[in-house]
Amino acid sequence: MELDFSPVWAGWTDILHGALVTVEVTAVALMLGCVLGLLVGIGRLNPRRRFVYGICTVYVTFIRGTPLLVQLFLLFFGLPQFDILLPAFVCGVLGLGVYSGAYVSEIVRGAIQSVDRGQMEAARSIGMSSAQSMRAIILPQAVVRMIPPLGNEFIALIKNSALVSLLTIHDLMHEGQKIISVSYRSLEVYLAIALVYLVLTSAASYLLHRLERNIRAGGMVQ
Helix, strand or coil, X not given: XXXXXXXXXXXXXXXXXXXXXXXXXXHHHHHHHHHHHHHHHHHCCCCCCHXXXXXXXXXXXXXXXXXXXXXXXXXXXXXXXXXXXXXXXHHHHHHHHHHHHHHHHHHHHHHHHHCCHHHHHHHXXXXXXXXXXXXXXXXXXXXXXXXXXXXXXXXXXXXXXXXXXXXXCCCHHHHHHXXXXXXXXXXXXXXXXXXXXXXXXXXXXXXXXXXXXXXXXXXXXX
């Protein structure tokens, strides 16, 4: 068997465009996931607030307990049944963002709970409210501790984003499948796609490692 990568070279501009779309989808989805994760993570800190805690728990349980592909299809094929038509890109970003938010919420909750409780008590003793203490004292410390696991979540999202190609989003996987449809060189194209994903995740890992090392060098994380 001989490998023929000529279709890959001929379509490298399409592959590059798909890689940029993949990064764009992943970045926007991670931002959405961080916002949702922060709100849900804080909402799950106090079980005594039963209503908020219950809603957040149901959200986390459903999202973490069902496949991402099913969630994407529910948005793309399910919402039109209620006359809600969203562009494929929006469905992809929403699906990935909501999915990521469930996992980010656990990162947020764990980071906040890792901060010494005495700091909250000290802040309350000088007259700060719970919200003020959380915003000014607890969250700044927790955010620093969230950075390494959030970086890992970003890497996982890059790989999970391959599923949005099924929603007709012109990401890396979709562009590769277009090349396969006219060249019939599936092995070579998928090898090239895998290499691009490896480059993206390796670059993200490197940046994450540098950021974490700088944080530790600054004494912000023990």
